[in-house]
Amino acid sequence: MSNCLLEVKDLVTAFTTSKGPLRAVDGVSFQVNSGELIGVVGESGSGKSLTSLSIMGLVPYPGKVVSGEIFFEGQDLLKLEEAEMVKIRGKNIAMIFQDSRVSLDPVCRCGEQIVEAIRTHEKATREEARERALELIGLVGIPNPARCVNAYPHELSGGMCQRIMIAIALSCRPKLLIADEPTTALDVTVQAQILELLDKLRHDFDMSVILITHNLGVVAGVADRIAVMYAGQIMELGDIGEILNHPMHPYTQGLIKSIPKLEVSSKRLYSISGTVPALDKMPSGCRFEQRCPEAMALCATVLPEMCVLSDGQYVCCHKYDTWRSAYE
Numbered sequence: 288m289s290n291c292l293l294e295v296k297d298l299v300t301a302f303t304t305s306k307g308p309l310r311a312v313d314g315v316s317f318q319v320n321s322g323e324l325i326g327v328v329g330e331s332g333s334g335k336s337l338t339s340l341s342i343m344g345l346v347p348y349p350g351k352v353v354s355g356e357i358f359f360e361g362q363d364l365l366k367l368e369e370a371e372m373v374k375i376r377g378k379n380i381a382m383i384f385q386d387s388r389v390s391l392d393p394v395c396r397c398g399e400q401i402v403e404a405i406r407t408h409e410k411a412t413r414e415e416a417r418e419r420a421l422e423l424i425g426l427v428g429i430p431n432p433a434r435c436v437n438a439y440p441h442e443l444s445g446g447m448c449q450r451i452m453i454a455i456a457l458s459c460r461p462k463l464l465i466a467d468e469p470t471t472a473l474d475v476t477v478q479a480q481i482l483e484l485l486d487k488l489r490h491d492f493d494m495s496v497i498l499i500t501h502n503l504g505v506v507a508g509v510a511d512r513i514a515v516m517y518a519g520q521i522m523e524l525g526d527i528g529e530i531l532n533h534p535m536h537p538y539t540q541g542l543i544k545s546i547p548k549l550e551v552s553s554k555r556l557y558s559i560s561g562t563v564p565a566l567d568k569m570p571s572g573c574r575f576e577q578r579c580p581e582a583m584a585l586c587a588t589v590l591p592e593m594c595v596l597s598d599g600q601y602v603c604c605h606k607y608d609t610w611r612s613a614y615e
């Protein structure tokens with residue numbers, strides 16, 4: 288029996304502009320299994336956040352999901368009315384964002400914000416919800432929950448605010464948590480604590496997590512699998528250990544080479560030259576062609592297909608054209 292919780296199939300999300308529709312997410316497909324933590328990695332503009340907003344049904348205007356399917360527990364979310372989606376959002380699928388101080392209401396006590404989240408989705412009395420809020424604050428590792436429950440966000444550190452956001456997200460025991468750059472605004476030591484917490488909670492709550500980050504190092508220690516995104520498409524997808532040890536796509540290879548090492552070295556830090564192409568200047572062939580050290584003549588004009596390298600490992604690059612297409 289499949290343990291697939293979420294399946295995104297050939298998702299296309301575009302923005303309507305005077306130049307016509309511009310595809311910011313273009314043909315993205317991946318699955319998330321129950322209890323799995325999948326990292327979605329890529330530079331700004333790679334479409335990773337827009338993919339998660341598409342799953343949540345929160346694509347900002349003038350963007351919209353143009354085609355594809357998003358199955359959550361077998362139900363296509365794209366076919367639901369907004370009222371049905373409201374019941375799923377926050378209850379079955381929750382999301383946390385990068386800057387918790389912006390996401391939290393500055394004039395509402397932290398405990399009250401958790402109580403609100405619980406009472407939005409469940410029939411709980413204020414007292415019951417407050418008890419749960421205290422319990423959740425303890426679960427996310429905040430010392431002295433009784434004091435924190437009455438604190439305003441500005442009275443807490445960035446790391447504590449992110450823990451409150453996680454408590455709000457967990458308040459209805461979601462089956463899927465989408466964490467969009469949850470550690471980017473935090474100090475390195477606090478980042479590690481938040482990642483450790485997410486990893487622990489997904490086991491405790493038997494929950495799947497999509498962890499979105501621009502930093503490959505962030506997912507290295509916690510993810511089961513990763514999807515490497517570039518310019519709105521998935522370039523490589525597979526087991527984290529396999530990809531970190533044997534990256535097959537030139538973009539993934541560049542990302543791994545760009546991770547700073549602690550050893551003393553006279554070598555300059557590696558970086559991938561160039562930038563992600565603008566939405567209205569996407570090449571007709573491989574989207575990484577202008578920055579790829581291994582580009583061939585056909586790369587400029589022919590879009591590569593996703594190929595299956597081995598069971599569960601996929602790569603989108605002409606170097607592997609003799610491998611089996613993932614969409615056969």
Ligand code: SF4
Nearest residue numbers: 573576579586604605
């Ligand atoms: Fe490089 Fe060509 Fe592969 Fe694109 S398809 S990553 S340009 S080798």
